[in-house]
Amino acid sequence: MSDRSNRKSLDPNPPSVLIADDQADVRESLRLLLEAEGYAVITAASPEETVVQARTRHPEIVILDLNYRTDTTSGGEGLELLSRLRTLDPDRPLIVLTGWGTAPLAIEALKRGAQDFLEKPWDNARVLTVLKNQLALRHSRDEYQRLSAENRALAEPVSALICRSPLMLEILREAERVAAANATVLLTGESGTGKGLLARWMHERSLRKAGPFIRVNLGGLVESLIENELFGHVRGAFTDARSERIGRFELASRGTLFLDEIANLSLASQASLLHALEEGQIERVGSADPVAIDVRIMAATNADMRTNIAQGRFRADLFYRLNTIEIRLPPLRERCEDIGLLANHFFKDAIHRHGKSVSGLSPSALQALERYDWPGNIRELAHVIERAVLLAGGEWIGVSDLRLAPEASARAPEIENLTLEQAERYLVHRALERFRGDSDQAARQLGVSRSALYRRLAKYRQ
Ligand SMILES: Nc1ncnc2c1ncn2[C@@H]1O[C@H](COP(=O)(O)OP(=O)(O)OP(=O)(O)O)[C@@H](O)[C@H]1O
Ligand SMILES: [Mg+2]
Numbered sequence: 077m078s079d080r081s082n083r084k085s086l087d088p089n090p091p092s093v094l095i096a097d098d099q100a101d102v103r104e105s106l107r108l109l110l111e112a113e114g115y116a117v118i119t120a121a122s123p124e125e126t127v128v129q130a131r132t133r134h135p136e137i138v139i140l141d142l143n144y145r146t147d148t149t150s151g152g153e154g155l156e157l158l159s160r161l162r163t164l165d166p167d168r169p170l171i172v173l174t175g176w177g178t179a180p181l182a183i184e185a186l187k188r189g190a191q192d193f194l195e196k197p198w199d200n201a202r203v204l205t206v207l208k209n210q211l212a213l214r215h216s217r218d219e220y221q222r223l224s225a226e227n228r229a230l231a232e233p234v235s236a237l238i239c240r241s242p243l244m245l246e247i248l249r250e251a252e253r254v255a256a257a258n259a260t261v262l263l264t265g266e267s268g269t270g271k272g273l274l275a276r277w278m279h280e281r282s283l284r285k286a287g288p289f290i291r292v293n294l295g296g297l298v299e300s301l302i303e304n305e306l307f308g309h310v311r312g313a314f315t316d317a318r319s320e321r322i323g324r325f326e327l328a329s330r331g332t333l334f335l336d337e338i339a340n341l342s343l344a345s346q347a348s349l350l351h352a353l354e355e356g357q358i359e360r361v362g363s364a365d366p367v368a369i370d371v372r373i374m375a376a377t378n379a380d381m382r383t384n385i386a387q388g389r390f391r392a393d394l395f396y397r398l399n400t401i402e403i404r405l406p407p408l409r410e411r412c413e414d415i416g417l418l419a420n421h422f423f424k425d426a427i428h429r430h431g432k433s434v435s436g437l438s439p440s441a442l443q444a445l446e447r448y449d450w451p452g453n454i455r456e457l458a459h460v461i462e463r464a465v466l467l468a469g470g471e472w473i474g475v476s477d478l479r480l481a482p483e484a485s486a487r488a489p490e491i492e493n494l495t496l497e498q499a500e501r502y503l504v505h506r507a508l509e510r511f512r513g514d515s516d517q518a519a520r521q522l523g524v525s526r527s528a529l530y531r532r533l534a535k536y537r538q
Pocket of ligand 2: 271272336
């Protein structure tokens with residue numbers, strides 16, 4: 077009982093029911109019953125009015141009479157209405173009301189797509205149960221469709237993790253050992269070093285490989301949505317919560333939950349996450365019922381977590397809980413042996429995708445790639461190769477097709493040998509190259525406004 081009254085007071089978007097019957101007393105007594113239970117009730121007295129209401133008010137469920145006075149014996153008019161409603165929205169549950177002793181008509185209605193039927197005179201408790209079940213079914217169907225769309229995206233084939241450098245081979249050996257244990261793993265390393273790819277690679281080598289791999293990008297979510305995304309919510313938890321939604325923790329059940337860009341989590345969300353991890357259970361937003369969780373956590377960041385902790389931006393207790401095992405992915409410039417192999421891999425992929433007939437990378441291009449210092453790591457390498465394939469005029473990709481920034485083409489200059497102005501100029505050019513000319517991002521990385529960046533560029537041109 078308390079459950080129901082809760083819903084009435086909390087739910088600003090009650091489920092709407094359309095009652096279609098030509099008898100006013102039927103409409104009124106059903107309306108009284110359903111409104112008392114917190115439903116929003118719409119009524120219609122004729123088939124025409126029913127269609128109009130269904131079209132304009134979008135009720136979530138329809139209860140319709142099959143026996144209109146004009147056509148009491150065959151129920152033909154009611155059945156036709158049923159079919160029209162089905163065409164309007166094939167997913168909307170339709171419940172038919174039939175007179176006593178008209179079982180064949182009820183069966184015909186079920187055949188034509190009605191979900192259930194109620195016999196007049198009806199039993200109030202049965203009306204409520206039928207409605208509740210149909211709405212729950214519809215919501216889980218909607219949720220299922222949302223999840224299957226999400227899982228299709230997640231099930232895209234994993235691109236192979238390519239490497240041959242002794243450094244990376246050793247890391248993969250360790251990662252494989254760690255994958256088999258159920259321990260929490262923290263992946264660190266610069267942007268574009270392959271943390272996301274390695275997390276998935278490890279999941280596929282874990283005891284949970286038959287379960288889902290669910291990523292949540294904590295860097296890309298507004299603060300107010302994080303808990304909702306992680307823990308889900310119950311119907312009516314807040315204004316837009318029209319239906320129950322499960323969160324990533326539950327979605328990842330029996331699999332791996334990959335918390336990406338963990339350093340971006342606010343202190344408040346860090347507290348909720350720590351609570352969930354410590355208790356081994358979560359509560360959906362708006363509900364006090366705990367749900368046990370069964371996930372393996374992997375987390376990733378390109379930030380320096382120890383500095384974040386020292387500056388009070390990240391909780392030490394959460395960090396140690398996530399950091400049972402840390403795997404650091406080295407920047408590409410520390411594994412030069414992988415550059416040629418990766419470049420050829422991205423080359424094959426790009427000519428295939430763009431249907432280009434380029435024979436390959438020239439030896440001098442390969443040499444230039446190996447000398448470049450890759451501030452954007454493997455992601456940058458993939459972009460450079462793709463751009464070169466698109467721009468290449470000849471049969472082979474040459475050095476000029478790569479368009480590498482001259483400043484980074486030799487290894488970074490010895491900073492102590494530069495003048496202040498040279499150092500500044502170097503950093504500005506590196507930032508622009510790294511973000512492929514996006515001055516907003518470059519300015520943010522350099523910690524100056526965009527106009528300050530433009531002023532410097534204008535000065536260098538003089
Ligand atoms: N060893 C590898 N072999 C093949 N592709 C790789 C490898 N490492 C990374 N990549 C590719 O490089 C791109 C960047 O990798 P990923 O997104 O995993 O990096 P990241 O470390 O998570 O970066 P960020 O911190 O910016 O999120 C992806 O397209 C990934 O598939
Ligand atoms: Mg990533």
